[in-house]
Amino acid sequence: MVHMGNNSMDIEVMPLSSTIGAEVRGVNLSQPISGKLKKRLLQIWHKYLLVLFRGQSLSDQELWRSGDWIGQLGQRSRPANRRSESDPYIMLVSNIRENGKPIGSLPDGEMWFHHDMAFVDVPHKATFLYSIEVPDYGGNTKFANMYEAYNLLPERLKNALAGKRVLQLFDYKETSQPSLNELDKVKHAWHPAIVQHPETGRKALYINRLMTATIEGIPHDKARDIIEEVILYAEHPSVIYEHKWKAGDFLVWDNRCSTHARTDFPSTERRLLKRGMVEGTTLIGA
Known part of the structure; x- marks a missing residue:
């Protein structure tokens, strides 16, 4: 009670x-x-x-x-x-x-794992x-815990994501990720791959399986490879x-x-x- x-x-x-x-x-x-x-x-x-x-x-x-x-x-x-x-x-x-x-x-x-509302600008x-x-x-x-997921990343992946933005998108009709060819049909937004929490000042990973589609400035196939590898850390049992x-x-x-x-x-x-x-x-x- x-x-x-x-x-x-x-x-x-x-x-x-x-x-x-x-x-x-x-x-x-x-x-x-x-x-x-x-x-x-x-x-x-x-x-x-x-x-x-x-x-x-x-x-x-x-x-x-x-x-x-x-x-x-x-x-x-x-x-x-x-x-x-x-x-x-x-x-x-x-x-x-x-x-x-x-x-x-x-x-x-x-x-799948996701950040709520990642597909809008704010x-x-x-x-x-x-x-x-x-x-x-x-x-x-x-x-x-995306603080801990970021801490788990090897320096190679931290460096690959540093200063980069990622495309987050979502289709209300689906529980999996839509195609990049359908951007005009779905909500989407660009956000930093690594965010700094405004209250704690800590770095947090802002990549997830459901909504993160690609990385700005990196060829899509390579970006997908990076995202898939990052998700291994974002969904590691030790952070869940x-x-x-x-x-x-x-x-x-x-x-x-x-x-x-x-x-x-x-x-x-x-x-x-x-x-x-x-x-x-x-x-x-x-």
Whole structure:
């Protein structure tokens, strides 16, 4: 159970793994977060990249303000006429159908590692997921620490990426990467291959399997070879934590220095999570 109120002195911090993530106990996200607690949570978030609050019970209004301690809630990028939900801020991540129609987005199946919103010019800095219904098995979310992935890179690859931009693209209809020949049909943006986190100052890898298509200034075939090799480090088991969801879990992660992926689950199992994002700033190359 969570406490009725919030006090920075009451919280406990429990690391989820040796590389990324911490559970914070003693915080009720339905109550305002300010002052010392806000400062403390930001410190924890910047240290662990991913923060879990279990046992939450949030109305939509409470969910809208649940990330206020990080920043301003960001609007969704998917056009209203291409989604089932009407809310401009909160996405239903679900495979549930009502009257034969999906109630949400990103229904089921595996989804490769990615940075959220990497395909827009100013990606959101944070994403949160709040679980309502979860399958008995499968549908886990994996998180990878991109600070550590960068540190794992051999100097040869660090040098190959230094000062380079990468093309990030995504097609809402697919869970794998579209072709470069379809750029006029999909959202895409150029970003630094290595970013410097504006708060921590640390270098983070900004390359992922799902969205990173090519590297600026390098022939495409060679660029793909580099990306594929880099992904071996970006998805190395030593930088990954896999989260098994429980109803009432609230997870918030830093998109600037982490990636995430979804494991497959049976289409017969119901899964419903609510997702929101926090507005970011232009990514700065390291």
